[in-house]
Amino acid sequence: MTQTVLITGCSSGIGLAAARGLRQAGFRVLATARQPADVAALAAEGFAAHRLDLTDEASIEAAARWALSQSQGQLWGLVNNGAYGQPGALEDLPTDALRRQFETNFFGWHHLTRQLLPAMLANGQGRIVQVGSVLGLVAMRFRGAYNSSKFALEGYTDTLRLELRGSGVHVSLIEPGPIETRFRVHALAAFRQAIDLDHSRHAKEYRQTLQRLGRAEGSPSGPFTLPAEACLPPLRHALQAKRPRRRYQVTRPAKWFYYLRRLLPTAWLDALLARSA
Numbered sequence: 301m302t303q304t305v306l307i308t309g310c311s312s313g314i315g316l317a318a319a320r321g322l323r324q325a326g327f328r329v330l331a332t333a334r335q336p337a338d339v340a341a342l343a344a345e346g347f348a349a350h351r352l353d354l355t356d357e358a359s360i361e362a363a364a365r366w367a368l369s370q371s372q373g374q375l376w377g378l379v380n381n382g383a384y385g386q387p388g389a390l391e392d393l394p395t396d397a398l399r400r401q402f403e404t405n406f407f408g409w410h411h412l413t414r415q416l417l418p419a420m421l422a423n424g425q426g427r428i429v430q431v432g433s434v435l436g437l438v439a440m441r442f443r444g445a446y447n448s449s450k451f452a453l454e455g456y457t458d459t460l461r462l463e464l465r466g467s468g469v470h471v472s473l474i475e476p477g478p479i480e481t482r483f484r485v486h487a488l489a490a491f492r493q494a495i496d497l498d499h500s501r502h503a504k505e506y507r508q509t510l511q512r513l514g515r516a517e518g519s520p521s522g523p524f525t526l527p528a529e530a531c532l533p534p535l536r537h538a539l540q541a542k543r544p545r546r547r548y549q550v551t552r553p554a555k556w557f558y559y560l561r562r563l564l565p566t567a568w569l570d571a572l573l574a575r576s577a
Contacts, residue, residue: 304371305427305539306330306363308352308412309382311338313481314431317528318379318535319347325536327377330367334382354382354408355400364415373419377427377539380409384486386445387509388495389502397494398445405449410456417469424468429538430457431531434477434554438561438569440576442502442509461546472538475558477551478525488513524552 305322309315310331319331319342331342332352342349348370352363367375383405386397413428420426435443436450454473461471491513497506534548549555561569 301374302326302328303376303539304328304330304367304374305377305379306332306367306375306416307379307381308332308354308409310342310347310349311335311482313483314476314479314528314531315379315381317532318381320345321529321532322536322539323347327539328371330370332363332382352382352412354412355403357411360408360411361415364412367416368419374423375416375419375426377429378413378416379429379431379535380412381431382408383431383449384490385443385483386494387442387487387491387513388445388506389442389500390444392495392500392502393445394494397490398448401445401449402452405446406452406456409453413460420469421467426469427539427544428460428469428471429535430471430473432457432473432475434475434549434551434557437475437554438557438573440573442505470538470544472544472546472548474531474534474538474548474550475554476531477549477554477557479530479551480525480527484513526551 305327307315307318307322307329310319311333319329323329329347331347331349333339333342333349334351334353336351339349339351350363350366351359353359384401386393386401388397409430417428430453432453433446433450435447436454439447439451457471457473464471488510491510495506497503500506531550534545534550538544538548549558560572564572
């Protein structure tokens with residue numbers, strides 16, 4: 301029987317690579333995106349596609365009903381991936397901007413999971429895969445909103461895994477480091493919407509941030525940046541293995557920081573992270 305997987309955030313990056321890779325691996329993929337144009341593009345590629353706005357509970361509930369209908373109530377996997385990054389120092393960040401970050405990166409995931417989990421529990425099997433970040437392991441300056449949402453996801457996922465122990469529903473967390481996606485494009489838009497650059501004591505550093513975020517898509521990235529397809533092997537393992545791992549680090553920086561945060565004194569780790577861009 302073909303297993304059906306719902307993926308959020310399939311317009312580009314990890315979500316789109318996951319949709320294509322899992323379909324090639326034999327899964328039936330239900331691909332979702334927020335913008336109607338992206339949904340249409342996914343449908344043109346032959347995916348079963350549906351709009352899903354993680355900031356809108358009605359949209360989430362409609363997409364969940366569609367997914368359960370498409371899978372005849374036998375949905376095997378949920379890949380929570382849709383997210384964006386809100387740059388800016390915490391002191392400059394309006395509270396509404398922080399709320400928006402959590403609505404997309406955390407609360408929307410929770411609401412979708414709650415819509416689909418009862419069917420998985422009734423079936424006695426299923427997989428929930430959360431796409432986190434190395435910034436859920438360590439914090440970096442000017443990424444406080446995103447750091448906070450991904451740190452929250454770590455605790456949420458650990459709790460969910462414990463609560464589902466013995467149910468047949470397994471929960472895994474993928475923790476990517478630098479991945480080549482359209483993340484910079486969305487982060488730049490979020491920065492311009494929320495941050496008053498000219499009245500911040502961080503204005504000089506913000507201009508450097510804007511220069512970095514404004515680099516053209518496809519321009520050279522850091523030496524440790526990997527394509528979005530690097531997340532496919534752990535994702536397939538999380539969905540297919542009899543005993544999926546609880547955590548999967550992707551890219552060297554994610555693997556390094558996974559251990560460094562346990563080995564280094566906090567002051568040493570702070571000094572290292574403070575020098576990071």
